[in-house]
Amino acid sequence: MKSTVEIANRFREVILNGTWIANTNFKDQLENLDWKIAVSPVQNLNTIAVLAQHIHYYINGINQVFKGGTLDIKDKFSFDFPSIHSQEQWNTFLTQFWNDAEEFASLVQQMPVEKLDEGFVEVQYGTYKRNIEAMIEHSYYHLGQIVLIKKQLNNLT
Template sequence: MNLSKQLSNRLEEVLLDGKWVAGTNIKEQISDLTWKQATTKIDSLNTISDLLFHINYYTEGLIHYFETGKLEIKDKFSFDAPKIESEKDWKDLIKKFQIDTQKLIEKVKGFTNEKLDQTFFDDKYGTYYRNINVIIEHSYYHFGQIVLIKKLLKKTVN
């Protein structure tokens, strides 16, 4: 199996359809939440809607870079999520996450091993492979937070 297939499978596994590593995925964990649950703040933790926006911010940024060669995302804006004020807003965010994730997966599937070994934007960022792998690790990190916050929500919010 080539590297792009492995990476795209791992992206799909954590974000949309996998069950191998964690027994679930982000899409499954957020699908049964209401907008009120997704926007409920527990102590100093981020809300689930903020985390979903944050994960997708980097997905969108990678897609944009792959399509234009311009890296325009900035960490300081990665939690600047629009306010979720209705079930429609929440469903729209989920839909955007799913569409963008599928688009990223398809782009990664099309990369050759040579492409994955190329420098990503600047030498300091390493290769395409490294950056895609970082997105996977970053997604798992926040996925864990989503699962824990969801468990806390069930204890505190009906």
């Protein structure tokens, strides 16, 4: 199996369907979550909804680059999202999240292996491979936060 397929599958594991590393994934944690829980604050932590939107923000931004576009995402905007006020809005967001995550994985999978070692937009950002791996690691980091916040919220009810 070529390395782009392997790395694409690693990305799918954290977002869409895996249980090997964390025994869960974003889809498992969020798919049937009531929107009121997703937007519930716990102390001064980010909400589950904001953390999911944060990861989606980066997926979208990197997808744009993968498709030949510019890198327009900025860290300073990566937590700025409109509030979610209904289950319909939450479900719409989740559908977009899953679709964009699958697009990310498909774009990685279709990438020529040599592309992994090429520079990603600017030298300071490293290679494509480094950015894809960072997206996977970043996603696991916030997945862990989501799991802990859900446990905190369950203890409050």
